[in-house]
Amino acid sequence: MAVDVTIIGAGLGGLMLARVLRVHGIPATVYEAEPSPAARSQGGMLDIHDYNGQLALKSAGLMDEFGGLVLEGRQAMRFLAPGGTVLFDKADDGTGGRPEVLRGELRQMLLDSLPPGTVRWGHKAVRVRSLGGGRHEVVFADGGTVVTSLLVGADGAWSRVRPLLSAATPRYTGKSVVETYLFDAGARHPAAARAVGGGAMIAHTPDRDIFAHREKDDTLHAYMGLTEPEDWFAAIDFTDAAAATARIAREFDGWAPELTALITDSDTAPVLRRLYALPAGHRWDRVPGVTLIGDAAHLAAPNGEGANLAMLDGAELGEALAAHPGDTEAALSAYERAMFPRSAEAATLEGGGHGSDSDGPTPHDLIAAFSRHEETRQDATRS
Numbered sequence: 608m609a610v611d612v613t614i615i616g617a618g619l620g621g622l623m624l625a626r627v628l629r630v631h632g633i634p635a636t637v638y639e640a641e642p643s644p645a646a647r648s649q650g651g652m653l654d655i656h657d658y659n660g661q662l663a664l665k666s667a668g669l670m671d672e673f674g675g676l677v678l679e680g681r682q683a684m685r686f687l688a689p690g691g692t693v694l695f696d697k698a699d700d701g702t703g704g705r706p707e708v709l710r711g712e713l714r715q716m717l718l719d720s721l722p723p724g725t726v727r728w729g730h731k732a733v734r735v736r737s738l739g740g741g742r743h744e745v746v747f748a749d750g751g752t753v754v755t756s757l758l759v760g761a762d763g764a765w766s767r768v769r770p771l772l773s774a775a776t777p778r779y780t781g782k783s784v785v786e787t788y789l790f791d792a793g794a795r796h797p798a799a800a801r802a803v804g805g806g807a808m809i810a811h812t813p814d815r816d817i818f819a820h821r822e823k824d825d826t827l828h829a830y831m832g833l834t835e836p837e838d839w840f841a842a843i844d845f846t847d848a849a850a851a852t853a854r855i856a857r858e859f860d861g862w863a864p865e866l867t868a869l870i871t872d873s874d875t876a877p878v879l880r881r882l883y884a885l886p887a888g889h890r891w892d893r894v895p896g897v898t899l900i901g902d903a904a905h906l907a908a909p910n911g912e913g914a915n916l917a918m919l920d921g922a923e924l925g926e927a928l929a930a931h932p933g934d935t936e937a938a939l940s941a942y943e944r945a946m947f948p949r950s951a952e953a954a955t956l957e958g959g960g961h962g963s964d965s966d967g968p969t970p971h972d973l974i975a976a977f978s979r980h981e982e983t984r985q986d987a988t989r990s
Contacts, residue, residue: 610935612928613638613755615745615768617726619710620901620917621761622717625725626667627925637721637761638745638753640731644718649711651828652681652820653914657704660915663922672716673708678823681707683806689815691802691863699806707806709823710914732767741896741935743771757935758897759924761917764883766903772891777883780908782834784818784880785855787873789827796827796872798865803827810866815858819869829869830880831855840879848876884908888951890943898939900924905950912953920946 612628614621617639625635641647655661655673664673682699718726731748735758738744743758760768764777792800802808803819810817814834822828833840833855845851855877856870870877885906898904901917924942931938 610757610928611755612636612757612759613745613753614759614761615732615766616761616763616901616903617641617714617718617728618761618763618901618917619714619717619914620921621759622714622721622726623663623667623918623921624759624761624900624925625921626669626717626720627663627922628928629721629725630666630668631925631929633925633928635725636753637726638730638732638747639726639728640748642729644715644728649709649714651710652678652707652822653710653713654682654705654707654911655713655918656912656915659912659919661704663915663918666922666926667717667720669716669720672720673713676708676712676716677706678708681806681821683804685804685806685808687802687808687810687863687866689810689812689859689862689866691865696804707820732762735768735771737771743897756896757928760897760899760903761901761921763902764906766899768897769899769903771897772894772899773889775885775889777885777906779837780882780884781836782832782882782908783837783840784830784832784882785851785870786878786880787829787831787869788875789829789869789872790825790874792821792825792827794825796868799827799868799872800825802863802865803869810862817859817862817866817869827869829873831859831870833858837881840881843879845877845879851877851879882908884954887954888947890947890951893936893940893943895936898924898943900946904946905954907950907954910953916950916953919949 612635614624614635614637617637621637625637628635664670680699682703682705684697685693686695688694732745733748734746736744742754742756744752744754746752758768760766762768789796789799803821805821807820816832817829819827819829843851843854852870856867859867883906889905900920902913923945927938927942
């Protein structure tokens with residue numbers, strides 16, 4: 608008997624799963640809380656890795672379309688000392704395995720690859736329950752329901768599906784970031800633009816860091832990382848943009864002005880983003896008819912792997928379902944056996960200063976980690 612696949616969440620992982628199932632002629636329905644694809648900004652740049660995210664795109668048959676989204680030159684990477692000294696500077700020579708795209712454009716590419724009506728917008732899941740025999744009911748905020756024989760939670764950090772499988776909940780990592788944008792940077796913010804360079808820039812100390820990326824249309828997108836408890840941030844009124852900007856800027860007193868300009872010269876109000884993670888190595892026992900992908904399964908502090916892992920999860924789950932027609936449990940077991948160790952390993956990667964260790968890596972640790980990662984990637988590509 609054909610399985611009806613219900614996916615909760617139209618992020619990159621859920622859409623990738625729907626697309627790979629489509630490639631194999633398996634229908635799926637995606638339910639998304641947002642009212643439309645354009646309901647909110649989809650975030651900034653993503654580097655899509657040749658050892659996970661690009662493998663998913665190949666399974667989806669979308670590598671040519673993906674190539675049309677890549678922003679040339681954005682794989683450049685530099686590390687600066689807080690005083691502005693350049694510690695490491697690697698140009699984008701076209702041989703890197705992490706081409707950069709805008710998250711929103713990548714998501715739209717996946718949406719465009721699906722038949723109309725695959726995604727049901729404005730369906731916020733508020734409750735799920737088991738009906739026995741591997742079947743589950745999802746209740747939406749508008750009172751509607753759906754019953755399915757295969758439920759996939761692709762609904763992110765605060766997943767409504769996860770409690771069917773696990774009692775784990777995300778915990779604060781001890782760190783938050785404050786997000787800013789500088790537009791038309793070359794003309795209007797030249798010093799900051801020179802500091803960031805053509806791709807990504809990291810300036811790091813044990814409990815403060817700045818990460819910035821040059822996006823499309825000469826936009827600089829920056830994150831100021833601060834290792835502080837949640838109460839510390841709660842004392843800052845982020846509804847008062849000027850006061851919040853000044854308060855965060857004080858934490859970077861003594862840093863080079865071209866770096867602090869990424870805070871003080873922002874063309875948008877600062878946005879606080881608290882960082883949460885599930886327990887390292889999060890896993891669950893097999894429960895019939897339900898599984899998780901992406902952050903719902905393995906939310907971690909930012910390390911450059913989250914979106915890539917979500918897409919690979921979606922692709923591998925889709926391939927497993929196609930490889931086990933009529934045996935959903937075999938497919939879910941095969942998917943989870945591969946996913947658990949992969950996500951646990953990824954959670955240990957150094958992440959641009961976004962970890963929660965109070966001592967933290969030094970800039971030289973980050974440079975060494977970046978170099979090791981590049982060597983490992985090149986070895987894997989050659990093998």
